Amino acid sequence: MATRLPGSDVVIVGLGAAGGVAALPLAEAGLDVVGLEAGSRLTRRDFAPDEIRNNVRDWPFSVRKCDSEIPTLRRTRSGPAVQGSGHPMMNGVGGTALHYWAQSWRLNPWDFKVVSETTRRYGASRLPAGTTVEDWPFGHEELEPYYDRVEHEVGVSGQAGNVNGRKDPRGNPFEGPRQREYPMPPLRWTGFLNRMADSARMLGWQPFPGPAAINSEAYQGRSGCRYHSHCHKGGCHVDAKNSPAVTTIPRAEATGRLKVVTHATVTKVATDDRGKVTGVAYVQGREEFFQPARFVFLASYTYENVRLLLLSKSRAYPIGLSNNHSQVGEHYLSHHQVAPVTALFPCDLHAWYGLPAQGVAIDDFADDNFDHSNLDFIGGGNLWAYSDRRPISAASMSTFDRAPTWGSAWKAFIKENADRTNTAYIQKTTLPYASNHLDLDPVVKDPLGFPVIRITAEYKQNELAIAEFLQDKMERWYREAGAIEIVRDELGGQMGVSTHAYGGTRIGDNPETNVVNRVGLSHEVPNLGILGASVMGTSGARNPTLTVQALAWRTAEHVVNHWSSIVE
């Protein structure tokens, strides 16, 4: 029998990148907020510079709810689904933002208007067959004030390229107009990164440092980055990585209005006969609780947001909460961030220290920043050359067919080349398609007996064409910088379990094709808000987190401003 707890104004399910940010405007407005988090609290002393623990054994992933509910995968609806090999996200106060790369991009203006801009410039026939992409219900200018707010609340370092329409050649010339500079200058470059930037300029491209939610200098009383090379899958030992755990959540708690509950696994969102949410059920240890609330935010990861909706069936929502239009789980996509290019250089790159958010970006081939008239795809990708090296991964490097993979000859090869390789990160426009979606797996269940998510999805011709085009560009860039060998990975097939999982509860004005409305509230459930990349209908060519956080702040602010009418 579940213990019924005292009611609260708001419950947030998940205190990661989205929920952890939304908590602040809610608490500052005086609402009583309960934040339910499946993981625990970690401190900077938990984040050792230890490749075996962080990267080989995937700590801090190991203590986590999502590990017990890894999605199953299949390319098409006719094939069998097999459970994935792992779940890339973690549970904990601050969520995956504790150990992510912290690249904090705004989407470019085109990403909000893929349909209308493609139609205007090339004709509607250029939209790929089967895509369900829509324009967002608003443009970049609507989200700009929230991007700005979050950049300053959590702290983002970077170089502006367009301040109120005034272009700055040091920044991204393709970004939408921003109202002011970043709160901190960009992370520093190394000799190798300077060489890559120079080579890009030789090619006529426009290199710039990427934005990161990492302090490039002391900010809000926390240290600047120490560039220690264990940032990838590692938390920050000096709190310079600006996850909500060290920024918005402590400030929300300081108001006295946010109560953080850890080790809480939410199993259902409850509704009354009128279709309003009444609260959430959760399990903590072996105890069951019911937390009543006047408003509920789902703010877990894309897979868990969709899963919880589909599991929360009721009289008012017989096939899942907010799913009376059968749109929950639709318009899903795993960001095409695979198909990298790896280079070998004839000299040491001195890349033993640094972090993956420290790098050189090229946006010349992203979005619609170049003419697609004679190309067979729309969209593009962002090229990212960065520093990230640790000993085990360095020793596991490609031998570029110059040496065997073990024995004395291999040993001689890595002795010479361990610091001479670099792999680019290339994020690409990925579209939603009618045949790609999420639902509940009919067979595989978590330890509590609830079905896991099933991903039915594959990259289509548009994504594969972009990948090949961008690999050509990346190879050209590496060759210009002096690379002597290049390895290109496969272009991609099945969509995997991704750190960039979008859709499933898409935002849009039309309730027939979208789950949440233009402010992020359910079209069907008046007191339910959904936060996270599950609301995003397009990926852009860059990391989603800052957009997720800007949307979360905006939705929370709307709830604050319309509290009475929403909960009455």
Added chain:
Amino acid sequence: MTGERPRTISRRALLRGAGAAGTAAAVRAVGVSAEPAAAPAPAPAATAAVQPAGAAPARAVYEQLTADEGELLEAIADHLIPNDEHGPGAVAAGAVTYIDRALGGALSGSRDAYRGGLAAFDRYCRSSRGAPFRELSSVDQVSALIDVETGAATGAGTGFAGSSGAFFDMVHGHVLQGTFGDPYYGGNQNFVGWDLIGYPGIRTAVSPALQARLEAGELRPNHRSAYDSDYFEKAVVSVATKEARHGD
């Protein structure tokens, strides 16, 4: 208790005598089970007792691996990352000590794969080349390992019931971890792995000046473990998850 540094040659010489009992047990197990019979391996103390006077320090004592398993794994590791003119290899790094410790903790799920895989490898060497691995010529040892790597050693009864390539990949991955991982976990002893690839060491703060020294080739390895400082919590990882996409 596993602090002694192994010396490859002396241990091999020792094993030719001491391993006989275990060898007989493995022969009996052929065709009966993928699992080796409980080999009456000599106890560590007994092994030390029969060590010839004047020989190198005592062999490594393993907690999870039997003496025969440990010797065979060392022989394999010695081929993967040999001791040669480029410096010490996996055995000197203590890669097998790393694996042995991990099999009692984070890699406990791989214990059966090691037990069955090493027995299968022994079986394969005998059936395909007529002798246990350690008695083969170096050329035959390498060719047997290549068979395992490429999957050619797969075949119930004569070798691996499952994919021999999967066993090779597992061992190879763990030997890399044990050679190039933090010494805290028992491998990379005396930082021989990090020195081999020129890794300058764990540094929790890298100033612009320090980066400049690195780029000028003036930064010497500092030979520090992440846990030399008491600052970091030594969390125990009890679950080894598989490779996931990066966490950006």
